[in-house]
Amino acid sequence: MSGATKEPNPDQRPADSRLAGRVAIVTGGAGSIGSAIAHGLVAAGATVIIGDLEVTDRSGTDSFDSESLDVSDENSVCQLVEGVVSRHGRLDVIVNNAGIMFETPVSDQERSAWDEMLAINLTGPMLLTKHAAPHLSQHGVGSIINIGSIEGDRCNPGHAAYAATKAGIHGLTRATAVDLGPVSVRCNAIAPGWIDTPLNASYVDNHPDRDVVVEELAKLHPIGRVGSGSDVADVAVWLASDESRFVTGQVITVDGGRTVRPSLPTILM
Ligand SMILES: NC(=O)c1ccc[n+]([C@@H]2O[C@H](COP(=O)([O-])OP(=O)(O)OC[C@H]3O[C@@H](n4cnc5c(N)ncnc54)[C@H](O)[C@@H]3O)[C@@H](O)[C@H]2O)c1
Numbered sequence: 001m002s003g004a005t006k007e008p009n010p011d012q013r014p015a016d017s018r019l020a021g022r023v024a025i026v027t028g029g030a031g032s033i034g035s036a037i038a039h040g041l042v043a044a045g046a047t048v049i050i051g052d053l054e055v056t057d058r059s060g061t062d063s064f065d066s067e068s069l070d071v072s073d074e075n076s077v078c079q080l081v082e083g084v085v086s087r088h089g090r091l092d093v094i095v096n097n098a099g100i101m102f103e104t105p106v107s108d109q110e111r112s113a114w115d116e117m118l119a120i121n122l123t124g125p126m127l128l129t130k131h132a133a134p135h136l137s138q139h140g141v142g143s144i145i146n147i148g149s150i151e152g153d154r155c156n157p158g159h160a161a162y163a164a165t166k167a168g169i170h171g172l173t174r175a176t177a178v179d180l181g182p183v184s185v186r187c188n189a190i191a192p193g194w195i196d197t198p199l200n201a202s203y204v205d206n207h208p209d210r211d212v213v214v215e216e217l218a219k220l221h222p223i224g225r226v227g228s229g230s231d232v233a234d235v236a237v238w239l240a241s242d243e244s245r246f247v248t249g250q251v252i253t254v255d256g257g258r259t260v261r262p263s264l265p266t267i268l269m
Contacts, residue, residue, distance in 0.1 A: 018241040020045035022141065023088045025080065027051050027071050027128060028098030029064070032197035033147065036229025037095055038064050040237045047088055051080050052098065071098045071124025072116075074131075081131040091135040093240045096125035096169075097147040101199055103158035114161050121165035122172070129176055133185065142185035143240045146173050147232070148251055150193045150259050166191075170251045177249030186248035188239050193255025194220075195227040219269075222257035231256075 024041045028034040029050020038048045042063045051069030067083070070076045085091050099121045102113065125146055136142030151159055152166035169189060176187035194200065194217060207213045218225050235254050238244050253259060 016044045016237075018044045018237065018243065019093070022046045022092040022240070023084065023090050024048045024093035024095065024240065025051060025084060025091065025128070025132070026064075026095040026097055027069060027124065030055055030066070031097070032199070033192070033195060033229045033232050034095070034097040036233040037097060037236045038062075040230065040233030041093065041095075041240060044237045044241065046093065046240070049080075049084050049088075069098075071096075071128065072119035074127050077124070077127045078131050081128070081135065085135050090139060091132055092139060092141050093143050093145070094128055094132045094136070095145045095147070095236060095240075096128055098124060099147065099165075099199075101159075101162045104161065105158050106160035109160060117161040117165055118168075121162070122168040125169060126172060129172075129187075133180060133183075136185045137180070137183035140184040141242065142180070142183075143244075144173075144176060144180075144185065144187040145236050145239050146176075146187070146189040148173070148189040148191040150191050150253060150255050152189075152191055152251070154259065173251060174249045181248055186239075186244070188244070188247060188249070189251040190232055190235050190239070191251050191253045191255070192232050193227060193253070193258045195229065195232060197229065220258050221255070222261055225256065227254065227256055 019041060024046045026034050026038045026041070026048060029038045030052035034050065038050050041048045048064035049067055050064055051067050053070060055066035055068055067080055069080050081091065100117060104113065129144055136144065146169050148169040149166040151163045152170040155163040173187050173189040180187060204210055204213050232254055235252060
């Protein structure tokens, strides 16, 4: 689409040392947005450890370590944090990115699925925050980045559980900023809009008019395209760095302007 902004070419950026010497954990780092964030943090000089349910040995292919992690299991979270601090001597940044999504109307919602969504999307970030906090406060540069969603403030049909967890993440972000500000730990959230990942690919790929869906999706965005992992990663790197040193308790929307334009009848557009 003409007029759409282009994504920057990471190879053409100047060398970045904003996070040199810092150690970061990214949950759900084997997934699309998580791996983009992990690469972004590494490119800014950080040592990065990703945690995910199933990690493959990618030594030599990735510039970060991978550890097995279930964010809904407090022992697993605690083990990851203690292992990272024992191996690397510090922990400065955590990115609570792991998440799941399913669609069920609230009237059909099964308790077990609701509990699972809360355990992964909301309780997991609280557990990692709790276990990381004593380490994040050690060097005066601690930064927690929670991945929320535009659905933390608004909602698509059948997303009661997902939207509830993302609204919870936005609240947890503000609460954490208040509690940990006095020990020099900042906490912010990113609320992505439509990012092109497997989490939402089925909406596009399973539709009989796939090309039309892609075109219509782009039109929803004043910027003229859906988002990519690197669109989110660049904001995460900024939030992890000292450039955002006076920013805490904020939810930063990264959605190409989609949610600031009220909908109009298509015939008027
Ligand atoms: N894709 C989007 O459009 C979009 C929009 C807004 C917010 N988000 C959020 O961004 C985050 C990443 O989403 P994505 O699109 O990259 O999805 P993804 O499915 O590619 O990645 C999610 C990752 O989380 C991991 N994970 C799931 N359960 C886990 C657990 N119990 N413990 C550890 N890891 C676990 C998965 O294995 C996967 O690697 C999620 O929190 C999602 O809600 C995505």
